[in-house]
Amino acid sequence: EAEVAQSPRYKITEKSQAVAFWCDPISGHATLYWYRQILGQGPELLVQFQDESVVDDSQLPKDRFSAERLKGVDSTLKIQPAELGDSAMYLCASSLWLAGGTDTQYFGPGTRLTVL
């Protein structure tokens, strides 16, 4: 069964350092999402791609976060510099097309980030 792949699964870093997360969506899925999930809360969308284009990055802290999906396949989310408040689970999801309200998003296992 096809799955969304993410790496690394765990990352520990010190504040002010740079970190990067990688996501490989299910083959053929045009839409890719990055979410942040703080402990005890639901996922919050950071950025949404349709192919290589950003559709929504309204909740992405652009002073320190960046995301790219250069060839419309895999994607990288970067934080520079990391802050203590960035400690969270970073989830990647993909779907076949831009969600029309009933589209299924398939989530990867996430990257657990701890900033010391």
Added chain:
Amino acid sequence: TQLLEQSPQFLSIQEGENLTVYCNSSSVFSSLQWYRQEPGEGPVLLVTVVTGGEVKKLKRLTFQFGDARKDSSLHITAAQPGDTGLYLCAGPRGSNYKLTFGKGTLLTVNP
């Protein structure tokens, strides 16, 4: 302000008991989705409800969408330890149908 309010936040029950968790909003949604998330993993979609008043069953799980499409419930019959997890509801908002999630109900089923 949380757009989707889930209750209870935590629920701990014994195996074999029944339970209901709720997802409420003051806004109308075109659809609502329920996910289950196990520790250290990403959420997995359980069901999507689309029509007001709709009831969907998935084995021992029964999902209901309110008539006004502002709320939903999940009922589990004869809970098992394998049902343990974080249950999230989510609904699409905006022109891009961005999913907004509730905070979830953390269910623990004790053997």
